[in-house]
Amino acid sequence: MKPEGSSCILILGHRASGKSQAIRELEELGYRGMDNLPTLLLSSFSQWLRQSPHPINYAIAVEPSLPEDVQEIESFIATLRSVQISCKLILLNCTESVALERIRKRGEELPKEPNSFSRILLNEKQLLNRFKEKSLGIVDTSYLHPADLGERLVSLLNGGDIERLLQVELFSFGFKYGIPPGVDMLFDVRFIPNPYYIPELRDTTGLDPACASFVLNHPSTSFFVDTLGNLLYQLIPSYLSAGKAKLSIGIGCTGGQHRSVAIVEALSKALQKLGVSNRTYHRELNHNN
Numbered sequence: 020m021k022p023e024g025s026s027c028i029l030i031l032g033h034r035a036s037g038k039s040q041a042i043r044e045l046e047e048l049g050y051r052g053m054d055n056l057p058t059l060l061l062s063s064f065s066q067w068l069r070q071s072p073h074p075i076n077y078a079i080a081v082e083p084s085l086p087e088d089v090q091e092i093e094s095f096i097a098t099l100r101s102v103q104i105s106c107k108l109i110l111l112n113c114t115e116s117v118a119l120e121r122i123r124k125r126g127e128e129l130p131k132e133p134n135s136f137s138r139i140l141l142n143e144k145q146l147l148n149r150f151k152e153k154s155l156g157i158v159d160t161s162y163l164h165p166a167d168l169g170e171r172l173v174s175l176l177n178g179g180d181i182e183r184l185l186q187v188e189l190f191s192f193g194f195k196y197g198i199p200p201g202v203d204m205l206f207d208v209r210f211i212p213n214p215y216y217i218p219e220l221r222d223t224t225g226l227d228p229a230c231a232s233f234v235l236n237h238p239s240t241s242f243f244v245d246t247l248g249n250l251l252y253q254l255i256p257s258y259l260s261a262g263k264a265k266l267s268i269g270i271g272c273t274g275g276q277h278r279s280v281a282i283v284e285a286l287s288k289a290l291q292k293l294g295v296s297n298r299t300y301h302r303e304l305n306h307n308n
Contacts, residue, residue, distance in 0.1 A: 032111030033143035037160035038080035044169035193275025225280025248289035275303025
């Protein structure tokens, strides 16, 4: 039985087409990368992926150079899809002159026979063309900066499902305990009246309905949550294009017990309605005000 949520991105390209860089870019997006996997190992890998007890998202680079390689790749794709494991193809290519330059820079030897490299490259490109209709698209890496390559990959993979490649984390915290390290965005919600000064709410947290209702019914709260939710929704594609794998949002109040907790929970629901999955963390709930 396959693990729910597993997926595989298959990067196919001729030699020196930029496969290694593509794998590095996908690793930045949270995928586990495997570069230049021999086609003879695809069958074993598919079996391992199917039997894994945990969801795994892999990006694999393969260089088909023989007709037998095409058969192995087609079998691999069919096997994964038969057990509902997502398998998406992206093709890479580049000009012959760029491929030659890349090979020389790596210090690799070229065939000595005249025009032999041209024939080899042409053959590999013809093999790749057999996957053209099955792929998400072809990326010409000839003059792409690594960041631009990452953006092209994201564009092909995105498909409108903006949350699937970016891990969004929402943190509540109290400023009196310090700002959490590593957050990408920081917001101060101390403009909302503090439930701590309401006797019946002092010992509650933002997870309690009465406290949450007090916080969320403040006139500025709904505007803040809706505006921030829409802002994040609009910015996430840009973060993806920049190669971000995780986006951390910190929401702070005085002690991190009431306002920030309620706001994080409300923001989480607002993002989910927009189609953005996320995780919530409440750092100070173990602290006493």
